[in-house]
Amino acid sequence: LQFSESYQNRVNLADAYLEIKDYQNAISHYLDALEDNSQNDLYVIKHLIEAHFNMDDCEQVILYAEKIKDKAEFKKSRSQFLYGLVLERLGTFEEAETNLRAIDIRYSFYDERLVFAKFLISRKKEDEAKEILEEIQTESQHMTKPNKRIYRATIQDVEKLLAEY
Secondary structure: OOOOOOHHHHHHHHHHHHHOOOHHHHHHHHHHHHOOOOOOOHHHHHHHHHHHHHOOOHHHHHHHHHHHOOOOOOOOOHHHHHHHHHHHHOOOHHHHHHHHHOOOOOOOOHHHHHHHHHHHHHOOOHHHHHHHHHHHHHHHOOOOHHHHHHOHHHHHHHHHHHHOO
């Protein structure tokens, strides 16, 4: 950024801060990048949602999610999932479920689907939760070795939950 103060360099710096979990600095640089009106803000807003979520700033997550929730890129994304989790925290369970359910896509989003299954269990929808958990378990049997390693903890949690049924 000292070499060339450009939009892309600022976003790259913000991404680096987000990656090392320095959310305050990430947010600061993402907000500076948003001031450049010539750029597509969707990428930056999605990352602002992530940073604010990690700081437990529910109001800001909702503010930014509301700005992009009609965009196709928001649908079935991690941003929509985080938005759903915030809605759950705020007690808007039906809307939260709608947004969390969007992430229930086979052969992807294993961690998020586990969280969604736990949400369903907390809402007394055990049959739906069990179905999701069984799907994850079945899919895990067809994973590549690297993916099995990456999602080992998730798969173990799924198996523990299934054992309780």
